[in-house]
Amino acid sequence: MATVELKKLTKSFGKTEVLHGIDLMVEDGEFVVFVGPSGCGKSTTLRLLAGLDEVTSGQILIGGEVVNNLAPKERNIAMVFQNYAIYPHMTVRKNIGFGLRTAKMPKADKEKRIDEVAEILGMTDLLERRPAQLSGGQRQRVAIGRAMVRNPSVFLFDEPLSNLDAQLRTQMRLEIKKLHQDVGTTIIFVTHDQVEAMTLADRIVIMKDGHIQQVGTPSDVFQNPANMFVAQFIGAPSMNMLEGTVIDEGIQLGAGPVIAHKNQFPVDKITVGIRPSALVPATGGAPTLMAGTIAIVEPLGAESLAYVDINGTMVIATVSGRTPPIVGDVLPLTCPPEDIHFFDTASGKALS
Amino acid sequence: MTNAFDYSRKRIAPAKVIRWTLLALGGIAMVMPIVFMLSTSFKWPHEIYNLKIIPDEPTIENYTYVLEDGRFYQWFWNSLVISTITTISAVLFDSIVGYTLCKFRFRGRMIVFVAILSTLMIPTEMLVIPWYLMAKDFGWLNSYWGIMFPGIMTAFGTFLMKQFFESVPNDFLEAARIDGLNEFQIWWSVAMPLVTPALSALAIFVFLGNWTAFIWPLIVTNDPELYTLPVGLTTFSVEQSVEWELIMTGAALATIPTLIVFLVFQRYIIRGVVMTGIKG
Incomplete structure (x- = not known):
């Protein structure tokens, strides 16, 4: 196990800089997930960490040692x-043991280690099979086994679940989480799936255009997004964003309603963010924040998502109960004040 | 009761008839030389200009003569040694160069690749003179090495292997790099097994090419002990006459190894050619 530290890390391909000075400290045994849209630099960061690409400037420290010039x-x-990268011409046993080829240890010890890893991953019966005879989930398990067998200080996962179907992905997610709990090795995991990030991570690193947007625990980035990008990227469906102007009574939304707010804002143009899960029907005397006509309903079983038209602006609200709301009905909506987020429209940054 | 599969009513499309006819004619054109070679090898000298496929008086005398002639075995051995060594060498060098051109980024990579490819456009006839002068200067005339050196690496093989290595995902190589293998080990233990069909196809192409090579072995050697089979067989032609029945017998015997190689590895050839088509 080891800490991982990135100091002012940059990476350029030719004249194009794709990472612009990344700073990050990953604690020993921590599970950190890099998340962001395609092209945000998360996989590039992982490749730099692995030593598969050269750092343009800055430092990478693993276990306190600068590794910039070390081979992978x-x-x-x-x-x-x-895509697993397990070798089709080798059996599962040989694939898992491949990482031990260069290790100077007796053959019997190598075999024992392979058996141990196979047992942890529940693959003992599959050791003599070839990858073509395995399912997607089993192949991914072999890939994890090959990574585990060397007892590395840090595990790097590069979108390992994106080739699996939804059900298998959920199952593998649990297995990876359990694996981390069992072995406790530092894990850096890259994904573009925010659900994976939220469910797996001790801390999430949200990236965009080669910059870190926010680092925090899943609940932190969900509840206190640093900017509009994070607010919309984390959480499904995305946070409702309503532009408005600061007036004496609070904020006058472009869609019509006024959101009462006592604090002073340093800017005039404000974007109000409300998560669909926090925007609910105003019942039982709750104050109505806004009201509109239900345009679309998406029943989800225990609750429904209602797309409500507020004077031409669509917001998503959550209606609990198994009976979905009716399209065309007028729905008054409310939201607890603490769940309303304010952003500077110009810079996108969160306002306290 | 009506038979759903009433073949008497089934009409054969004219396009199909034309297609099959053309294929049959093509097949006959391909097979006829082999048939005549075999037929002639079983004929007496007075019968060889008779175009009958089945000889009037079949004989195995030609085979007895050729096989009792010790030179045949020497030529066969020479061809076998030269073809085998050249094949191993070409497969190794072509694949290592193809792999390097495919998987490594370095300055001048494309120039090297284009330079190698451009040699494909130069006919062998143009190369034999510089090859000969080179072999003469280095003292390689009348030696196995003199016959083999132009073929130890091939531009075609390099191109073929480069195209095949394109289909090997970089993740495989990077995974091996992280696992601690050096670049040579990655090429040998990871990349090479993944392109086995291409290696087999290349090996067969190179082996057959060297087994049937004629012009260069003829030029570079004048020592009958070093003749390859195709060159040796020409000694059955003398000034006054050409002993076609012996040449055809030798050619028929020379075909056997290539036939074995082809039958054993033909599925790889087909797979290799198909994959090349996709990548090319």
């Missing part, structure tokens, strides 16, 4: 790739 094999890391 000297960094004591293991990586699980998106």
